[in-house]
Amino acid sequence: MTNTPLRLGIAGLGTVGTGVLQILHRQGDRLAARAGRPIEVVAVSARDRSRKRAVPIDAYAWEDDPVALARRDDIDLFVEVMGGHEGPAKAAVEAALNAGKDVVTANKALLAHHGHALALRAEAQGRVIRFEAAVAGGIPVIKALTEGLAANEIRRVMGVMNGTCNYILTRMESAGLSYAEVFEEARQLGYLEADPRLDVDGIDAGHKLSLLAAIAFGTEVDFGHVALEGIGAVTIEDIRRAADMGYRIKLLGVAQMTGRGLEQRMQPCLVPASSPLGQLEGGTNMVVIEGDSVGQIVLRGPGAGAGPTASAVLADVIDLARGNRVPTFGVPATSLRRVRPAQGAVAAPYYLRLQLIDKPGALAKVARVLGDAGISIDRMRQYGHEDTTAPVLIVTHRTTRAALDEALTALPETGVLAGQPVALRIEQL
Amino acid sequence: MTNTPLRLGIAGLGTVGTGVLQILHRQGDRLAARAGRPIEVVAVSARDRSRKRAVPIDAYAWEDDPVALARRDDIDLFVEVMGGHEGPAKAAVEAALNAGKDVVTANKALLAHHGHALALRAEAQGRVIRFEAAVAGGIPVIKALTEGLAANEIRRVMGVMNGTCNYILTRMESAGLSYAEVFEEARQLGYLEADPRLDVDGIDAGHKLSLLAAIAFGTEVDFGHVALEGIGAVTIEDIRRAADMGYRIKLLGVAQMTGRGLEQRMQPCLVPASSPLGQLEGGTNMVVIEGDSVGQIVLRGPGAGAGPTASAVLADVIDLARGNRVPTFGVPATSLRRVRPAQGAVAAPYYLRLQLIDKPGALAKVARVLGDAGISIDRMRQYGHEDTTAPVLIVTHRTTRAALDEALTALPETGVLAGQPVALRIEQL
Structure with missing residues (x-):
C-alpha cells in the first residue's frame, strides 16, 4: 500500500458519473484497500455546474471545458463518461492522451468509430484506454476476453447487449403486444435513447459487438462492417411461431473469424428456447464466448444503469491504480490486424x-x-x-x-x- | 514487447499439466503477443518420466523432485498442477515461494487448507499465488471477483461447482434413476474422483467455496467452517416433487456475510427451475455473484477438463508475464480479516x-x-x-x-x- 493517490478527473456528471462519485464516497476505503492506494477525485466537468445532484461536488475543482479538465497537471487519469462520438468527448479523450494521461471511458460510440486511432495515440504516449463499461454494462467481459481467456484462440463471440431491445422482444411475447405498442411503452418508461434508432436499429449493440470483435480476434475495430438489422420488422406472429418450434427471437450480435474474413452481424435471430441466450428475459445482457481450449463461457448481468456501469468504470480505475496496464485492445495497437470483412460466410439454418x-x-x-x-x-x-x-x-x-x-x-x-x-x-x- | 521470456517450471504432467504444454505448443506465439513476452517452459517434474504423453517433454529439463524443480535458479514461475493438499505439492509450493518464485496452481484442496499461510508466505517474499484454475475450471471467476467487480461490496456468492454432482442430479431427474444407480454410472464413466466422497460429500465444491468467500469478503480462508452436506440423501422422489413445485435440486454453495459472521454452506438446495442455476444441466459450473453496485452477475462454463483448466492456468501465467500482480486473495494477506463463522444466520424458505x-x-x-x-x-x-x-x-x-x-x-x-x-x-x- 502506497499513500500516493491516483488522481481522477471526471468529465460528465450524468447517471454514470454521479454513480462513480457515489461509490467512491460510500466505498472509498474498500476501493483503496483493493487498489493498494487511495483513489481521489480532483476535478470534474459537466454541462451544468448548478444542477442538483445526488452527491455534493463542491469538494472538487470545476472545469467548464472537459478538454481543460483532461489537460490538468493534477490528474493522473481522465474518466470520460459524457457520451457522444464526436465533439467534446473525442476532443477531451485526445487531449488527455496527448497530455500523457490514461483514459477510462464508458463511450462505446466513440471507440466503435475512433477506437483504433485512439489506441494508437494512447500507445504512442505510453498510455492505455480502458473501457469495460462500454460493453455489456456491469459484466466484466472485456476483462474476461483480454485476460481471463487470454490463452484461447477465440472461435466466436456472441451477445445480447441492448437491454431495451431484449425488453421489447420479451415483453411482446409475454403480453402478446405488437412491436409498435411495446415500443411506445418503452418510450414512456424512459427505456429508449433520445434517438431510439440507436437501440432498435441495433446501432448501440453493434458498437459493442465491434469492440468485442477487435479484442477477440486481435483486429482493428471495424464498426463500419457490422451488418446491422434492427428489431422493427419482428412481429408478434413470428415470436409465437418461433416459440412453437422451440425458439426465441433475440437481437443477437455474432462475430466470427472465417476463411473469408471477419463476419460481424447484429440482427434478430432465433436461438433455442432452452439455451442460456433463449432464456434471457428483460433488460439483462448476456455474452457468450467460445474459445479453442475453454469451450463455451457465458456471462450474464445488468447491461445498463448507474450502479452496474459505475462498477465497471471503477474496476478499470482500480486496475490502473494497481498498475495493471493491459493494452487498449489486449495486444499492442500497432499489432492489431486489418482484416477483410466477410458477409454471409457462415452457413446456418x-x-x-x-x-x-x-x-x-x-x-x-x-x-x-x-x-x-x-x-x-x-x-x-x-x-x-x-x-x-x-x-x-x-x-x-x-x-x-x-x-x-x-x-x-x-x-x-x-x-x-x-x-x-x-x-x-x-x-x- | 520485451524479449525476456517468462520461464516456467511445471510440476505435474497429468491431464492439466499436459493440457498446459499442449496450448503452449499450439498457441505459443499468440500467448507471447498477449503477454508481451515469450512464455517458455524450462523444466518439468512428474511421478513417471517415461509415461507416454500427448506432448513430447524431451525439450525440458527433468526433475524427479518437485521441490528441486521449485528451487531451480532458471525458473521465474512455478506451476503446480500435481494436486493433493499435503506432501509434495505443499512442500514444492513452499519451496518455490521461499526461493522467490511466483506460483500458479490449480490446487483447491491445498489452498482451502493452507491458503492463508501460503499467501502470507508469498507476501513476505514479495510474491503472489494465482489460482484461477482451482475454482470453477475455465470460468474466470477469481478474476471477476478480485478485479472485474472490485468496486463492489459483495453481498453473496453462490455456485454449482462440482460438475459430477450436477451430472448425477440432472441425470437422476432425466432418466428417473436412483442416486445409487447414477452414482454407479458416473463411477464407470470415470467422472468420480479416486475418493468419490470428495465429489458427492461436497468436499471439493466446499474447497472452492471457501476460496471464493475469502476473496469476496476479504477474509482468511476458512474451509473448516463450511457446512458440508453431500447429495447422497437426495432421492428421485424429492427431485420430482421439487419439480412439481417449480424447483430443481442443486448442490449449491453459498457464502454470505451476516450480522453474526460469515456463513458458508455447501448443501443440496432447491432453486427456481426457471433461474439460471435451475437451468444448469450436466457437468457445467455456474457462479453467481451479487454486489452492492453491480447487482447480480452470472458466470457459466466448463468446470473441469484439460482444456478449460489449462486455459485458466495460462491466464494466470499471462497475467504474471504482463506484470499484473494482484495479491493472492485480492488484498494484502496481512489485511485479510478473521471473522466469526455463522451457521443458520440467514433465514430462508x-x-x-x-x-x-x-x-x-x-x-x-x-x-x-x-x-x-x-x-x-x-x-x-x-x-x-x-x-x-x-x-x-x-x-x-x-x-x-x-x-x-x-x-x-x-x-x-x-x-x-x-x-x-x-x-x-x-x-x-
Missing part, C-alpha cells in the same frame, strides 16, 4: 414464414424453389387456413445466405405467396 | 416432504407443530394415498434453521409420520 395462397400445388412450388437453390428442409409446419391463405413455417438445414437470397428472390415468382416471406437466421449454440 | 399416516387430524397436528415453531406455510400439496400413508409437500415462508430444527424434532412426537421428514433449503435468487 433459417426460419422461414410464408403466407401461402390456398391453391393446389402451392407448397410443391415453394419446395421446388428451395430445392433449386440447394436448400433442404429440416422441418415444415402448415397452419389452418386464414381466409384464402395459410401460414407455412419452414426450418431449413444449414444453408448460405446467398442460397437463401436466391430462394427469396425466386419465391414471389411462383405466384403462390401472399405478402413478403420472412426469413430469420437460426444461430446454432 | 424450506421444502418439507413428510410421509403422513392416514388418520383423521394428521395434517392438523403437523400444521400445529410448524405453527408452534413460528413457521408459516406458503404452499402445501397432499398427494394421493400410497397404502396407508400419503406424501405431503410443504413450502414454508422464510424461517430460521433453528425454528426448522425445533419443528423437525417435534414432528415425530405427533405420531402421524411414517419415516423421517425431508427438509431442504430453498435458496432465494
